[in-house]
Amino acid sequence: MGERFSSQFPAPVVIVGVATAKKKNIMTAAWVSTVSFDPPIVMVSISPRRYTHDLLLEAKEFTLSILTDQQRQLSTTAGVSSGRKSDKLKLDIFKTQEGKKVKAPLIMDSRAILECKLIKHFTVGDHTLFLGEVVNFTCDKSKSPLVLFNRKYYSLGDYLADYP
Numbered sequence: 001m002g003e004r005f006s007s008q009f010p011a012p013v014v015i016v017g018v019a020t021a022k023k024k025n026i027m028t029a030a031w032v033s034t035v036s037f038d039p040p041i042v043m044v045s046i047s048p049r050r051y052t053h054d055l056l057l058e059a060k061e062f063t064l065s066i067l068t069d070q071q072r073q074l075s076t077t078a079g080v081s082s083g084r085k086s087d088k089l090k091l092d093i094f095k096t097q098e099g100k101k102v103k104a105p106l107i108m109d110s111r112a113i114l115e116c117k118l119i120k121h122f123t124v125g126d127h128t129l130f131l132g133e134v135v136n137f138t139c140d141k142s143k144s145p146l147v148l149f150n151r152k153y154y155s156l157g158d159y160l161a162d163y164p
């Protein structure tokens, strides 16, 4: 049941970056959203089974790189292998750099990058909801975001109208 309803939300595709004193990692996430404008807060839902999960609890900060429609290979690669077994950041396809306000790695050439400080986390069912305050934000409006829907990748469809 879970898989069928969750795949019906068109979702951004994001790479979560984390860095502790000893380890760095990246993973793909689509269960991510804005939560508050002021203060600016976002959420990402991460399974405790992910290597990223405990690193994030330790680091207490993270980045969200919103991928472009040219970066779907990054999504798949960061989303199928675990940093527990191999260092994804060593792969040539990932061009990363450290955040300005956090130590976590971010993905260069993304549509947008949010640097976040962890403010709260709680277990919700089989995932942990991480809430982060956005402490730095950059956006390249010339790039188009990657969209996940029904377990397939899309670029944005046609422009319809302005939001009122």
Ligand SMILES: Cc1cc2nc3c(=O)[nH]c(=O)nc-3n(C[C@H](O)[C@H](O)[C@H](O)COP(=O)(O)O)c2cc1C
Binding pocket: 013, 025, 026, 027, 028, 029, 030, 031, 032, 045, 046, 047, 049, 050, 051, 052, 053, 075, 076, 078, 079, 080, 081, 082, 083, 084, 148
């Ligand atoms: C498109 C896509 C979206 C994903 N979204 C999430 C998500 O929102 N939350 C989550 O816990 N895992 C999600 N995953 C799965 C993790 O990215 C995957 O298990 C990854 O290998 C975990 O890496 P890690 O063990 O290095 O942390 C997604 C995977 C893909 C391909």
